[in-house]
Amino acid sequence: MPRVVDHAARRSEIVLALWGVIHERGLDGVSFRAVAEAAGVSIGRIQHYFASKEELIREGCTQMVVAAQSRYAELSRSGGPEHQLWTLVSGPVPSTRPQRLGAAVWYAYLAKSVAEPALREIIGAAIEDAGARAIRLLTTVRSGADGEGTDAVGARHGAEARSRSEHEALALLALGDGLAQRVVVGAIDGPEALAALAEEFTRRGLTPGGILD
Amino acid sequence: MPRVVDHAARRSEIVLALWGVIHERGLDGVSFRAVAEAAGVSIGRIQHYFASKEELIREGCTQMVVAAQSRYAELSRSGGPEHQLWTLVSGPVPSTRPQRLGAAVWYAYLAKSVAEPALREIIGAAIEDAGARAIRLLTTVRSGADGEGTDAVGARHGAEARSRSEHEALALLALGDGLAQRVVVGAIDGPEALAALAEEFTRRGLTPGGILD
Structure with missing residues (x-):
């Protein structure tokens, strides 16, 4: 099931980028924009996987x-x-x-x-x-x-x-x-x-x- | 030396407000403006006591x-x-x-x-x-x-x-x-x-x- 693996990998990439943002700017510095920039993906891509900033932070x-x-x-x-x-x-x-x-x-x-x-x-x-x-x-x-x-x-x-x-x-x-x-x-x-x-x-x-x- | 006491008390007030800001928004959410608002004083007052945001954070x-x-x-x-x-x-x-x-x-x-x-x-x-x-x-x-x-x-x-x-x-x-x-x-x-x-x-x-x- 390559699509499933893909999804998991993409979510992981986003979470890794999130951790980087938290380390740089703290939890309160987290935004979809900041994480998208850190991950090198679009904001839309992140929104596809996470309904809200809070959900992303919890997932992290x-x-x-x-x-x-x-x-x-x-x-x-x-x-x-x-x-x-x-x-x-x-x-x-x-x-x-x-x-x-x-x-x-x-x-x-x-x-x-x-x-x-x-x-x-x-x-x-x-x-x-x-x-x-x-x-x-x-x-x-x-x-x-x-x-x-x-x-x-x-x-x-x-x-x-x-x-x-x-x-x-x-x-x-x-x-x-x-x-x-x-x-x-x-x-x-x-x-x-x-x-x-x-x-x-x-x-x-x-x-x-x-x-x- | 009432003036000295005053200064110490004012610095304490600012530091207390800083802690509140850190609790609400994290260390990266600290700004002179946010601390001034939390302390109910002017930004100028804070600048009088602390040369930079970094100095204030260290003092906290x-x-x-x-x-x-x-x-x-x-x-x-x-x-x-x-x-x-x-x-x-x-x-x-x-x-x-x-x-x-x-x-x-x-x-x-x-x-x-x-x-x-x-x-x-x-x-x-x-x-x-x-x-x-x-x-x-x-x-x-x-x-x-x-x-x-x-x-x-x-x-x-x-x-x-x-x-x-x-x-x-x-x-x-x-x-x-x-x-x-x-x-x-x-x-x-x-x-x-x-x-x-x-x-x-x-x-x-x-x-x-x-x-x-």
């Missing part, structure tokens, strides 16, 4: 989440649950310039989400999704089983272990975000952030980087 | 840092080093609506700092300042002494204790920021964030909330 936020999830899926594929957990928690720490730019766009969305319930919902769902995944992984790791998706193990361990995993998942994910924030502003660099995260994993009896297959 | 960032430091100074005054540490680490977690709006403006600055070295410098210095303070406090707490500023105790304990304090300070401060981020987007509420932080303090043998005099 959703695609940031999708990009992060794809990156996680790819990086975590080759490892067990500890490796998956490490990949999830260290994911926000930018290690390349494009990733730092991406983080800047993400903070622009965070800033705007306070006033925009639609954005808050997208970001909130992504955070909840990562939280649920981290809880599953931690429950699995702590029970000594391997691989994600063996929820039965979690159930066996009971509500107490689950509650412990919930607290631990929140602490680890929040730490990853807080370290990422420091890398974005240049207070520490990527390797320093990962070292701090690795130390925290070790302190909790988890293997930093996890175990690759 | 500096004043965010100053406000956070004043809040810390006030809240931490009545306690020992553990209380001061708790106040410092939990400081970014917003617990009122104005604080959430303030956090949104802070994220707008974070987002922009990737492309603006002047902002990165202000934010980086604030992060470094908080880090140095946390290290001093932790070193004091761990050595069993009381009160900030007894750096001699830290020196006695040697470089190893200091390095441990450095890692611990980074982990605690980053956790506070990551939890604050979740509160801003509504993924958890203020009390949940503080509970997670309290648990982490307890796990590290620190008293959540610290000890008040």
Whole structure:
């Protein structure tokens, strides 16, 4: 179905251009005209895919989440649950310039989400999704089983272990975000952030980087 | 010196109006005209105090840092080093609506700092300042002494204790920021964030909330 692929590619191009505009001028600097110029397409082309500026901005936020999830899926594929957990928690720490730019766009969305319930919902769902995944992984790791998706193990361990995993998942994910924030502003660099995260994993009896297959 | 007070008050008014504009329209929506309208003063008045839009924006960032430091100074005054540490680490977690709006403006600055070295410098210095303070406090707490500023105790304990304090300070401060981020987007509420932080303090043998005099 070449037409479908085409459409997806064109939408992606527009979203990429949108991110560039957000980085240059902020979310409030977004207009169909600005995005069209950045993408090198007509305004009509953008209107064909997005009914409003707001819809385009929301789609840009959703695609940031999708990009992060794809990156996680790819990086975590080759490892067990500890490796998956490490990949999830260290994911926000930018290690390349494009990733730092991406983080800047993400903070622009965070800033705007306070006033925009639609954005808050997208970001909130992504955070909840990562939280649920981290809880599953931690429950699995702590029970000594391997691989994600063996929820039965979690159930066996009971509500107490689950509650412990919930607290631990929140602490680890929040730490990853807080370290990422420091890398974005240049207070520490990527390797320093990962070292701090690795130390925290070790302190909790988890293997930093996890175990690759 | 009433004139001096006047000037400071007028600058504050302008900066408050600036924050409102940033919250409404983002950093890229800032103009002398928009801030003048929000402050209910003339553009000339703003130009009297700030040579350029960029200077005003930088001053707004500096004043965010100053406000956070004043809040810390006030809240931490009545306690020992553990209380001061708790106040410092939990400081970014917003617990009122104005604080959430303030956090949104802070994220707008974070987002922009990737492309603006002047902002990165202000934010980086604030992060470094908080880090140095946390290290001093932790070193004091761990050595069993009381009160900030007894750096001699830290020196006695040697470089190893200091390095441990450095890692611990980074982990605690980053956790506070990551939890604050979740509160801003509504993924958890203020009390949940503080509970997670309290648990982490307890796990590290620190008293959540610290000890008040």
